[in-house]
Amino acid sequence: MLDLIIRNATLPDGRQAQDIGISHGHIAALQPALAAQAPREIDAAGQLVTPPFVDSHLHLDSTLSLGLPRLNQTGTLLEGIALWGELKPHLTAEAIYERARKLCLWSIAKGTLAIRSHVDICDDRLLAVEALTQLRAEMKPYIDIQLVAFPQDGFLRHPKSAENLARALAMGVDVVGGIPHFERTMDEGAESVRRLTRIAAEHGLRVDMHCDESDDPLSRHIETLAAETVRHGLHGRVAGSHLTSMHSMDNYYASKLIPLIREAGIGAIANPLINITLQGRHDSYPKRRGMTRVKELRAAGVPVAFGHDCVMDPWYPQGSHDMLEVASMGLHVGQMTGVEEIKACFQAVTSAPAEILGLEGYGLHVGAQANLVLLQAADPIEAIRLRAERLHVIRRGAVIAQTPKRETLVTLGAVPKFIDFTQGGLKTL
Template identity: 70%
Template sequence: MDAVIRNATLPDGRQGIDIAIDAGRIAAIGPCLPVQARQQFDAEGDLVTPPFVDAHFHMDATLSYGLPRVNQSGTLLEGIALWGELKPSLSQDALVERAMQYCDWAVARGLLAIRTHVDVCDDRLLAVEALLEVKRRVAPYLDLQLVAFPQDGLLRSPTAFANLKRAIAMGVDVVGGIPHFERTMADGAESVRLLCEFAADKGLRVDMHCDESDDPLSRHIETLAAESNRLGLHGRVAGSHLTSMHSMDNYYVSKLLPLIREGGVAAIANPLINITLQGRHDSYPKRRGMTRVPELMAAGVDVAFGHDCVMDPWYSLGSGDMLEVAHMGLHVAQMTGQQAMRACFDAVTQTPARILGLESYGLEEGCHADLVMLDAADPVEAIRLRAARRMVMRRGEVVAESPRAVAKLALPGRPSQADFRLHRAGQA
């Protein structure tokens, strides 16, 4: 074998597991595997998981913080205005350089698959060309999926649909949309119909910014689910944000949830951004802003968490850490039950992998040997600590390593260090 990881704990709770790796894939997995390998790694009982997956990001804007100026208010509207000011001065080289730096951060965090939306309302399609180049460069170590995103509105922007079709022809993977940004509700519904019909004709996936609003009457997710059902797009459609659902009345939601499930539509929440940009017109009580994650999960809908933004016109923070995203999602959704917390870990690993259609993802024989060893004993501890990535592996090769998070102490009569993990009395 090329490599073997010994004594790992898996996300499902199995302990003392060995993972044998050959030719970039998992060759065997189980306790005490009788195999020899060129490289051996001791997990020491720590958690080994498939890599993190970000189902919703904007790489064309990432790391542009401060360009052309800082978003002083931190609001969505000032961010949109800033992006409009920045777009005319964008250069392809700068876009590529910032995106490549972010991909470095992602790999260091064990984030090896990203779905990023790219604005197609610039007739130059400069950002599309830049991110296609980034996708080519990072392909050996990161799966980058591009969404053609008509950010100024498909019908509101005169050349948006033509540009979207051009972007798809150039190699962009997914059809995007933003129906709530159209001038009227009718135009929003029409944009959903047009885009879903185009995706169905081309055999493509769909991922729409949908109802990113505090308005409970913004109900384009209803149209998206109905179109998915009508066109047979089940399992290929995602609605991102869906923040208006946090303001809808419960009776309407009781009708909406089965429709979303029947349409095979996934939901992608963006906890860090939804909690900061929504509810800005409220005084008190102030709405949280994130969509109904527990209710969607209970209805059988696939729900993933996305990072959305890192140091761009809309969000001044972030570092590519999907455990930070899961941590915020857990708190905002009040998902502190044991199974609920593990569902939040799934929302940044296996669920977005399924939404993106990643092949050979997982911890079974034959899957790609894409693995992350975390300084944690289980998924809940990983979220609590935003655990250090002891090792990140892509196709069986180590691509990043980080030391354990340990602080040295100089306290009389106390241990010489603290690692922030729970050590019970009487345990080693």
């Protein structure tokens, strides 16, 4: 006996009329016309069932802090950093926890069941580490959270970063982070990469660095990160986040750099909402878009994920933690409007970040964890176009969130019609 069956589902790879049988929190069967029964069955009615969305780059410690202590009047990255510095002395572990927990509820409602969050370790009290390790443990039945030790003020620039990093790792932080372009000099940025990758190798940990979040084409710390990844044998365990300077580099240098990234097995994490918002601020016209070279990286075989980065905080006043909104922005900024390119944008918020984060049991296959999302859409392309409703969100075989179908009653004369904006969605009463 199965615990749950989802009938007549369309899968992201295009397979249709699939039944998904779930037992003991795992996918036990995946085939058409499954001859089995379960206490609960959900009719997908031909709509898309996908593994959950994955946010590979977020800042849970600052989320939902918009307006504290004041609003970012210029909207710039540097004013956002300054604002966070003003807020730090007034932070409490309780306030960080409550905001982050609220965001996790939004995430679950949007079908995002895995998050990698950077956590600032340049507050010497490590309140955010305390709050988010507690939250990670409490939310584990519902959402997977990885924490990155992030020296927001610079690993070498902040006097206690090394000590704080050691404390954070001892408290259970999962990943070593960095921000080399925020160090005082290029040399110190490169040195921070060397030190941090060595620490990660010694502890057997993954690495995820804010790297070259700049319009400066000479910000090339990803090159050092690739070299140190190879040096320490960290292939497949390292991510470079943002990489926005690549958008400003000349093609010759990029043609050298991208193969180095591929050789090192580094994953790239772009943040379309924030990259398009914060980059190019010093430009008049023409104005740079700022997002990294997603097409070229993918063509070279580099896994590319999209992150949300910020939700209503000093750097970004918008957002509801909808990864389909992120995919849509990535599609537009990257000019990825070909059929396969749009599908790649869907993968950038599902399977690609799952690979970069090393999530175990992720996917749609027998034996995978039964973490699934039923969307009000026929396929990944329609899901992005509509920011499709998450009709059912399933965690380890249990439905943990439901949303009513979205439809609007339009009355023209005496003929009322329901529309739901899907390609085939028009129903007459």
